[in-house]
Amino acid sequence: MTVALNNNYYNQNNEEQLTQEELNFFKEELEKQKNKIQTNLDKKLKELNNHDEAKDEADHASIAIENLTNNTILREQQKTLNQIKRSLNKIALGTYGICTMCEEKINIERLKIQMFSEHCVSCRNELDKQR
Numbered sequence: 393m394t395v396a397l398n399n400n401y402y403n404q405n406n407e408e409q410l411t412q413e414e415l416n417f418f419k420e421e422l423e424k425q426k427n428k429i430q431t432n433l434d435k436k437l438k439e440l441n442n443h444d445e446a447k448d449e450a451d452h453a454s455i456a457i458e459n460l461t462n463n464t465i466l467r468e469q470q471k472t473l474n475q476i477k478r479s480l481n482k483i484a485l486g487t488y489g490i491c492t493m494c495e496e497k498i499n500i501e502r503l504k505i506q507m508f509s510e511h512c513v514s515c516r517n518e519l520d521k522q523r
């Protein structure tokens with residue numbers, strides 16, 4: 393991912409609000425990812441529908457395995473898509489980049505790496521410990 397925010401580097405300051413420019417940057421990146429996944433999902437779903445028309449028994453077996461793999465991928469992509477949509481929604485609401493647990497600002501460097509993070513580093517670590 394190209395990072396065009398170097399001019400606004402926050403130097404680990406969690407107290408700063410994201411600027412409009414930064415929000416636009418995240419919004420654009422998230423939209424791009426959303427469209428990519430959406431296109432891919434549509435394509436895969438179309439393929440799966442075509443497979444259903446296959447009549448051959450042997451074909452059915454291999455298709456079943458393929459569908460299983462596809463379904464796992466599709467589920468993952470669906471999950472990511474939902475996360476992206478949630479992040480975009482947050483941008484619209486003005487709550488993007490705020491930890492859902494402690495309501496502290498999430499470090500922008502962290503957001504750049506993982507754009508749909510919903511937790512700050514310390515809450516994430518807490519959650520990981522509980523698993």
Ligand SMILES: [Zn+2]
Nearest residue numbers: 491494512515
């Ligand atoms: Zn937190």
